[in-house]
Amino acid sequence: MNPVSPLGNIRVVLSHTTHPGNIGAAARAMRTMDITALYLVNPRRFPDADASAMAAGADEILANAIVCADLDEALVETTLVVGLTARRRDLSHDMLTIREAAPRIVQEAAAAPVALLFGTEISGLSNAELDKCQLLATIPTDPVHSSLNLAASVQVSTYEVRQAAFKSITPEEQGLPAATFQDVEGFYAHLEQTLYDTGFLDPDEPKRLMQGFIDRKR
Amino acid sequence: MNPVSPLGNIRVVLSHTTHPGNIGAAARAMRTMDITALYLVNPRRFPDADASAMAAGADEILANAIVCADLDEALVETTLVVGLTARRRDLSHDMLTIREAAPRIVQEAAAAPVALLFGTEISGLSNAELDKCQLLATIPTDPVHSSLNLAASVQVSTYEVRQAAFKSITPEEQGLPAATFQDVEGFYAHLEQTLYDTGFLDPDEPKRLMQGFIDRKR
Numbered sequence: 001m002n003p004v005s006p007l008g009n010i011r012v013v014l015s016h017t018t019h020p021g022n023i024g025a026a027a028r029a030m031r032t033m034d035i036t037a038l039y040l041v042n043p044r045r046f047p048d049a050d051a052s053a054m055a056a057g058a059d060e061i062l063a064n065a066i067v068c069a070d071l072d073e074a075l076v077e078t079t080l081v082v083g084l085t086a087r088r089r090d091l092s093h094d095m096l097t098i099r100e101a102a103p104r105i106v107q108e109a110a111a112a113p114v115a116l117l118f119g120t121e122i123s124g125l126s127n128a129e130l131d132k133c134q135l136l137a138t139i140p141t142d143p144v145h146s147s148l149n150l151a152a153s154v155q156v157s158t159y160e161v162r163q164a165a166f167k168s169i170t171p172e173e174q175g176l177p178a179a180t181f182q183d184v185e186g187f188y189a190h191l192e193q194t195l196y197d198t199g200f201l202d203p204d205e206p207k208r209l210m211q212g213f214i215d216r217k218r
Numbered sequence: 219m220n221p222v223s224p225l226g227n228i229r230v231v232l233s234h235t236t237h238p239g240n241i242g243a244a245a246r247a248m249r250t251m252d253i254t255a256l257y258l259v260n261p262r263r264f265p266d267a268d269a270s271a272m273a274a275g276a277d278e279i280l281a282n283a284i285v286c287a288d289l290d291e292a293l294v295e296t297t298l299v300v301g302l303t304a305r306r307r308d309l310s311h312d313m314l315t316i317r318e319a320a321p322r323i324v325q326e327a328a329a330a331p332v333a334l335l336f337g338t339e340i341s342g343l344s345n346a347e348l349d350k351c352q353l354l355a356t357i358p359t360d361p362v363h364s365s366l367n368l369a370a371s372v373q374v375s376t377y378e379v380r381q382a383a384f385k386s387i388t389p390e391e392q393g394l395p396a397a398t399f400q401d402v403e404g405f406y407a408h409l410e411q412t413l414y415d416t417g418f419l420d421p422d423e424p425k426r427l428m429q430g431f432i433d434r435k436r
Contacts, residue, residue, distance in 0.1 A: 029370055034360035057363060099381070140381065142252035145275060148373070152247055155370040156377055163317070163358065 006109035007165055011037035012154060013074045013117045015129060020045045022121060024054030024062065025151030031058035033158035038065040039074035039115075054151075071117075071132060079112040080105065083125050083133035084153055086146040093136045098157050101137040102164035116157055121150050224327035224383055229255035230372060231292045231335045233347060238263045240339060242272030242280065243369030249276035251376035256283040257292035257333075272369075289335075289350060297330040298323065301343050301351035302371055304364040311354045316375050319355040320382035334375055339368050 012030055017023050023046060027038060038061050040046055046067060055062050068074040075081055082101060083093075096104075108114050117133060119125035130136070139148060139156050148156070179187075195201035230248055235241050241264060245256060256279050258264055264285060273280050286292040293299055300319060301311075314322075326332050335351060337343035348354070357366060357374050366374070397405075413419035 025367060025370075028367060031363045032359040032366050032370075034363070056367070057365065139377070140384070141250040142380075145249045145252070147275065148250050149243060149246060149274070149369075151367075152243075152250075152370060152373040155366070155373055159357065159374055162360075166358070 005034070005165060006106045007034050007162060008036075009109035009111075009113050010035050010105065010158075010161060011039055011074075011078070011113060011115050012158070013039040013041060013071070013115045014043070014150070014154075015041040015071060015074075015117065015125070016120045017043045017046075017150065018121050020048035020051040021054045022150045023048075023065075024051035024056075024058070025149075026118075026154040027051075027055045027058035027061040027065070029151050029155035030158055031061055032155075033162040035158045035161065036061050036064070038062070040065055040067045041071050041074050042069065043067065071129060075115055075117075075132060077113045078115045080108040080114045080135065081117055081133045082115065082135045082137050083117045083119075083130055084157055085119075085125055085130075085136050085138055086141070086148070087138070093130065093133065095136045095138060098137045098139050098160045099164075101135060102160040103167075104135070105161050106164045116154075116161070118150060118153060223252070224324045225252050225380060226254075227327035227329075227331050228253050228323065228376075228379060229257055229292075229296070229331060229333050230376070231257040231259060231289070231333045232261070232368070232372075233259040233289060233292075233335065233343070234338045235261045235264075235368065236339050238266035238269040239272045240368040241266075241283075242269035242274075242276070243367075244336075244372040245269075245273045245276040245279040245283070247369050247373035248376055249279055250373075251380040253376045253379065254279050254282070256280070258283055258285045259289050259292050260287065261285065289347060293333055293335075293350060295331045296333045298326040298332045298353065299335055299351045300333065300353045300355050301335045301337075301348055302375055303337075303342055303348075303354050303356055304359070304366070305356070311348065311351060313354045313356065316355045316357050316378045319353060320378040321385075322353070323379050324382045334372075334379070336368060336371060 012026065012035060014023060014026060017040065020043065023040065023043060030036060030038065046065070047062065051062055052059065066074070082105060084098070105114050105116070117125065117129065119129060125133075137157070139153060141148065192201070196203050230244065230253060232241060232244060235258065238261065241258065241261060248254060248256065264283070265280065269280055270277065284292070300323060302316070323332050323334070335343065335347065337347060343351075355375070357371060359366065410419070414421050
């Protein structure tokens with residue numbers, strides 16, 4: 001993970017998850033989007049073989065998962081708690097789509113820990129849990145069939161956050177200087193020479209392949 | 219489903235799926251995004267209790283799923299086949315992110331059937347399957363951990379397609395005339411009268427509530 005990536009400051013908090021397989025599948029989803037901090041509030045069963053079976057390569061996320069007795073413990077140090085919910089719950093919270101919320105999540109995570117909070121499989125977030133959120137976010141769905149699987153919600157949410165993170169980070173912000181004209185030309189000259197040296201490119205008929213590379217630059 | 223929605227022209231094609239649970243979870247994912255046509259090319263086990271268990275409310279999609287002996291059968295009538303793949307497979311295909319591809323999928327689906335093609339859980343699309351695709355699309359991930367669960371891929375892909383569909387369809391294109399000034403004013407007058415008639419609103423102190431509605435219009 002890039003050390004300056006805001007993704008390192010984002011934690012997924014799963015509250016009172018019933019099925020350990022969903023915890024494992026959520027970990028796998030997080031892993032694909034490079035969000036690795038998992039907090040579990042009172043999971044019914046964890047650790048569990050079903051969680052491990054569904055994690056498929058995200059075992060490290062499960063091994064490092066922090067099991068908490070209550071939600072407050074899972075939210076320590078966070079400055080923004082975003083509750084994921086399928087429907088508008090009340091009028092006292094801002095309600096955004098996860099795509100709208102993602103840039104704000106990324107911006108906040110550049111400075112301090114942010115929690116993405118997911119409720120139970122059946123009933124979602126309780127009113128007490130909603131009260132801990134500064135922001136509610138929803139994944140737009142067919143209005144009649146709004147019930148995403150828990151891990152699917154984690155997948156879409158972390159996907160949107162990662163998309164926003166990579167949209168907002170310029171090479172300069174990553175600490176990488178942008179390539180200059182000389183850098184680019186030097187790279188292509190080095191590539192061409194290497195292709196000759198290794199015999200991959202025929203010096204007598206090089207034009208089409210190098211032109212192809214040059215076209216790709218544009 | 220809205221009859222003019224392009225979503226009705228989009229089919230999910232799962233090729234040689236190993237685990238029936240993934241078929242059920244994919245159906246559930248499709249259902250949340252109002253994409254309901256499922257084609258199964260040589261699934262290892264289908265129908266199957268594991269598929270039904272994971273479908274959770276998407277039983278109708280499973281019941282109507284079309285099981286095909288080969289991929290050609292599943293692609294009949296389509297004018298665009300989009301292969302979902304975790305990595306660049308060759309240089310002969312266009313390769314877009316699913317977000318970039320989604321508007322093109324929606325545009326094509328306004329006129330003719332479009333297939334979203336997903337390969338097996340372990341190895342993805344075969345070369346023979348890639349040859350049937352006009353376009354390859356990828357879900358951007360952490361480069362080291364690019365393996366989304368099959369149903370998670372279906373979830374993100376159908377989510378992006380649905381987002382693009384709703385972004386691109388204006389009320390006019392849905393066959394719905396935009397509300398005129400008189401329509402809107404008439405609606406609020408009718409609402410206000412109904413609130414008086416039912417006793418919900420006090421005629422002597424109506425101002426703040428109606429002003430709240432009026433503020434929300436803007």
